[in-house]
Amino acid sequence: MPQDKGRFSEFASRRKFLAATGAAGTAMVAGCQGGGNDDDSDDPATEEEQDTTEPEETEQETTEDEQDTSLATDTLVGDGSSTVFPIANTGASFWNSNPEPGDGDYFPQEWADRIGTDERLADHFASRYGWEPTGKRSVPPFRVSIALSHSGTGIEGVMEGRIDIGDASSTAEAELAGSDVSEEELDKFVDHVVGVDGQPIVVSKEIKDAGVTDITIEELRQIYKQEITNWSELGGPDKEILALGRAPGSGTNTAFLVNVMGDAEASISPDQRYGKNQQLQQAVATADNAIAYIALAFVQPEGQVPPIGLEIDGTLYEYGKNLGSKEYPLARDLHCYTWEDTSRQEAAFVNFLLSDFGQEYFVKSNNYFALPPERREAQREKVAASNYE
Numbered sequence: 531m532p533q534d535k536g537r538f539s540e541f542a543s544r545r546k547f548l549a550a551t552g553a554a555g556t557a558m559v560a561g562c563q564g565g566g567n568d569d570d571s572d573d574p575a576t577e578e579e580q581d582t583t584e585p586e587e588t589e590q591e592t593t594e595d596e597q598d599t600s601l602a603t604d605t606l607v608g609d610g611s612s613t614v615f616p617i618a619n620t621g622a623s624f625w626n627s628n629p630e631p632g633d634g635d636y637f638p639q640e641w642a643d644r645i646g647t648d649e650r651l652a653d654h655f656a657s658r659y660g661w662e663p664t665g666k667r668s669v670p671p672f673r674v675s676i677a678l679s680h681s682g683t684g685i686e687g688v689m690e691g692r693i694d695i696g697d698a699s700s701t702a703e704a705e706l707a708g709s710d711v712s713e714e715e716l717d718k719f720v721d722h723v724v725g726v727d728g729q730p731i732v733v734s735k736e737i738k739d740a741g742v743t744d745i746t747i748e749e750l751r752q753i754y755k756q757e758i759t760n761w762s763e764l765g766g767p768d769k770e771i772l773a774l775g776r777a778p779g780s781g782t783n784t785a786f787l788v789n790v791m792g793d794a795e796a797s798i799s800p801d802q803r804y805g806k807n808q809q810l811q812q813a814v815a816t817a818d819n820a821i822a823y824i825a826l827a828f829v830q831p832e833g834q835v836p837p838i839g840l841e842i843d844g845t846l847y848e849y850g851k852n853l854g855s856k857e858y859p860l861a862r863d864l865h866c867y868t869w870e871d872t873s874r875q876e877a878a879f880v881n882f883l884l885s886d887f888g889q890e891y892f893v894k895s896n897n898y899f900a901l902p903p904e905r906r907e908a909q910r911e912k913v914a915a916s917n918y919e
Contacts, residue, residue, distance in 0.1 A: 535914065601661050602672060606875050609677035610684015610697030611781045612806040613825040614783040616896040617725055618697050621883050622674040624891065628652040628667060629908045631861025641887055655885070658915040659878040674879055680805060681705055681781030688869045689715070694876050696867040699727060699781030699825065700788070707794045717798045722866040723881045724910055725893040725901060727826050729785060729860035730837040734772075739896040742766040744839030746844060747859075750790060753821060761819065774813055774822040775800030779863075782807060786823045789859040811835055823860070826853070854899040877913035886911050 545633035606617050624636060627651045631642030637651045647654040652670035653663035661671035676697070684696030685705050698705065702719045731750065733742060742764055745753075753773050754756040762768045775798065787796045800882075804810040807828045814820045815834035829837050829849060837849035840860070847858045856863060866883070868876050882888050889900040901909065 546665070547905060563914040565588060575905070588896075601659075602873075602875050603661075605673045605675050606695070606868070606879055607675050607677070608695035608697055609679055609687050609692045609698040610695075611681040611692045611864075612678055612808060613681075613699035613727060613782055613827070614684075614724070614866065615676065615678050616827045617693070617864065617883065617898065619676040619678075620896060621879070621888060621892045622759065623674045625652045625655075625670055625674050625879065625882060625889075626668065628670040630667070637650065643765070645887065646700035651887075652882075655882045656878050658881075659874050661878075661917055668913075672875060674893070678806065680777065680779055681784065683781035685719075685867060688719070688867050691869070693867065694873070695879070696865075696869075698865045698867060699862060701863075704784050704788055704794045705779070705781065707843060707910045718870045720868045720870070720872050720912070722868065722880045722912065723863045723905070724866050724885075724887070725864040726854060726899040727781065727862050727864055728847075728858055729823055730791070730826060730829055730849050730901060731840050732814055732822050732824050732829060732835050732837050734814055734817050734820045735836055737766055737769075737821070737835070738836045738838060740767045742838060744841055744848075746841045747790065750840065754791075754800060755778050756799045760775065765806060769819040772802070772817055773800045774810060774817075774820050775803050776807075778805045780824060782823065782825055785860070789862070790823075806816045819885065826898055826901045829897065861899075872913055874918050877915075877918065879909060881913045881915070907910040 565802070567597060572705075600911070608622075622778070627636060629636040630650050631637055631648060632639040642648065645654065648668070649657065649663050650665065653661075653665065656671040657663050664671060677693075678870060681696075681698035681700055682705050684698050685702050686696075687693040688696035691709075702721070703716060706716065731745070740761070742761060745764055749758060753771055753890070758764065759771055760768065761771055776786070785793055787798070788794050791798060802813065804813060807825045810822055810824055811828040811830075813828070814822050815822075824835070829835060831837065839846045839848040841847075842859065847853055847855070847860075852858060866880055866881075872880070883892055884901070884906055889906070893900050
């Protein structure tokens, strides 16, 4: 993926403007406001005392103060993977609503007590990074907008500075395999893992009802190489197999190639491809002979998109039992990428997703696996508020 350096400069992130220009850069950012008290100091200096201060010293103190307390209030923008979208978008919805403690299903009082706050939800998490609470419903300290595309788009968007957070369901390295992106550029990605997907295999309801409840990983490979083409070869009905897949550039497709076929650039031959998990789910649901690889959030165990087991080296991996196992090769991390560094805004929202509340309401509620405690703490350390003091 060639990188347009001129375009990258044009869309450079807010944090680079602030770092390069200090107070001048802060003034260029629309909607920025001071995050501290109105008074610059607790020292009751008189105007005469202030006038005698050395000009250079005054200018330096003002610049540092503005850099430390000016906080962006423009919208934080994310885009990318349809797999990660349910996590990030649910998080954005809760953040933007800024519910108060005790507000029904959105911020139950027991969660406010557990977190230890009487502030509204976004107010609490943003204030840890320096923003002043708004105290208002639907008015967070800054808004978050999450768009829906796929992993390649999110990764490219972060590289080019068009977005703040790039959602991806495979690694940047895997997505950019075969491109002309250098190792130096790859090193500029900051990887924030927010959850885990145990990518299941699903079939049309008619196929599972006919008795196909599991297949082997070798049979799965043969299906996507068009070497097995009829369900009767797998103990099912005499129907052609409709092998459905995700579009190239999607993290779900890349993960399938890496984890099942053994190579991110492996060749497979699905009958039809779809750009988003949502579209793939609908295609399986409306067919009577389909098979597909899909993200956990889009399985319908009792509906039209039921999962089947996948046998690998004598172990049967089944939905609801062991798809989160480290040994299950289709299990994959779900990423929120930032570029070069992580801004205060980005850190506040990513920490929100990684919090106990976020893992429960945004990850587990969307049928994904929460990060184990040790992994989650390591991820939270990257975006800790103390990093921005």
